Amino acid sequence: MSEENQVEEQPKPLILEKLEANHADALLAQDESRGTVVVTVRKEQSYAILEYLKTDPELAYTFLVDVTAVDNSQMESELMQFDYARFMVVYQLYSYQGQCRARVKVPVHENDLNIPSVTTLWQGANWLERETYDMFGINFEGHPDLRRILMPDDFEGHPLRKDYPLRGRGERERFNFDKQNM
Amino acid sequence: MGLDFVGQGAAETDGNIITTTIDKVVNWGRKNSLWPMPFGTACCAIEMMATLASKFDLSRFGSEAIRFSPRQSDLLIVSGRISIKMMPVLKRIYDQMPDPKWVISMGACASCGGVFDTYTLIQGVDQFIPVDVYIPGCPPRPEDLIDAVLQVQQKIASGAAPKGVEAVYE
Structure with a gap:
């Protein structure tokens, strides 16, 4: 192989x-995805880490771009990695x-779906959460107004979960126009 | 002007008198002055706007008076996908329109859900409100919408009841 192919450290x-x-005990995994650092952290320290990333003068990750979630229930490889x-x-x-950019991932177990809200750090997290x-x-937890x-408002279930049927549970055919908030 | 006369002027009046029926005159007026209520929720609405703008110019057919109040309109153009959260709004707007009223379901999404076969999308607004004319396409060309308006006009001129009225008497 020529020298050109050698990857520079x-x-x-x-x-x-x-x-x-500073937070070695909270780190579960670290990765890199297309130039973005990806860190997986424990839920207990997630708020402290996000606060640290925002307030540290050298890092200054001041902009929260997005908050979302992934349902890994059908991804065995992902599930195994973080204690199911x-x-x-x-x-x-x-x-x-x-x-x-940086991506912070926090594993959340199904039997304990609570996670600290970051609305106190970023106002913009309100609608994202x-x-x-x-x-x-x-x-x-701690979100000022956690509604759909x-x-x-009267929808039941959480449709982006993998066990929610794609075509719904009949809500698109069944309508009671009297009951709806018209 | 599309008005069909039932009687011709008698010879002695030299063609200055016509005879017709009230229904025909009223329908003639209705058909040439449809006031659409636009219910644009997606890309079909862009085509609807193009239809109304100068290049395609829906006013050639008497339908340029777009009313954003359902109480002043008699043609509902449902252009775009309707979610389960939007359906009560659409139903209410349809109910607020005075009779007689006609409905055009524009495009694949409004007519059958289109490619969005998901939990959140109504698979055809005709499940909940009566539709007179469907337009296929994703999105349909402005010519298709003009054709639909002309079909509604034909329906009015023929004296046929709107789909909503048929539904009431069924």
């Missing part, structure tokens, strides 16, 4: 260095200062 991203130095936690709550962050609650049923945001 990349310097370790600052975020990983700092997290390993069904859901993975995902935070996408951006640092204007460092002009780089409501959507995640609506679609997956994740309960964000996309589905009708």
Whole structure:
């Protein structure tokens, strides 16, 4: 093989260095996806880590791009990795200062769907967490107004869960127009 | 102007008098002054806007007076996909329109759900409101919408009851 094919050793991203130095006990896994650092952290420390990433003057991940979740119930390989936690709550962050992105993933078990809300860190998390609650049923503790945001108020279930039937449970055919909030 | 005369002017009046029926005159007026209520929820609404704009110019057929109040309109154009959360709104708007009223279901999504065979989308608005004319297409061309309006006009001119009225007497 020629020298051109040799991969140059990349310097370790600052975020990983700092997290390993300060929050090593919370880190479950670290990965890289198309130039974005991906860290998986324990739920108990998720709020502390997100707060650290936002407030640390060197990292300054001040912009919360998105909050969402993944239902891994049919992904055996993913389930095995994190103690069979069904859901993975995902935070996408951006640092204007460092002009780089980071992804923080938090495994959440089905029997304990509570996770601390980050609305106190980012006001913008309000609707994002409501959507995640609506679609997956994740309960964000400390959220000021955790109601459905996309589905009708009287909707039952959380449609982006993998066990929710794609064509629904008959709600698109069954309508009681008197009962609806018209 | 599309008005069919039932009687011709008698010879002694030199063609200055016509005879017809009240129904025909009223229908003639209705057909040439349809006031659409646009219910645009998706890309079909863009085609509907193009139909109303100068290039396709729906006003050539007397339907340019778009009313955003259902109480002033007699033609409901459902253009776009209707979710289960939107269906009560559509139903209410349909109920608010004064009789007689006609409904065009524009495009695949409004007519049958289109490609969105999912839990959240109504698989055809005709399950809940009566539809007079369906337009296929994803989205349909403006010519298709004009054709649908002309079909509604034909239906009015023929004296046939709107689908909603038929439903009441069934």
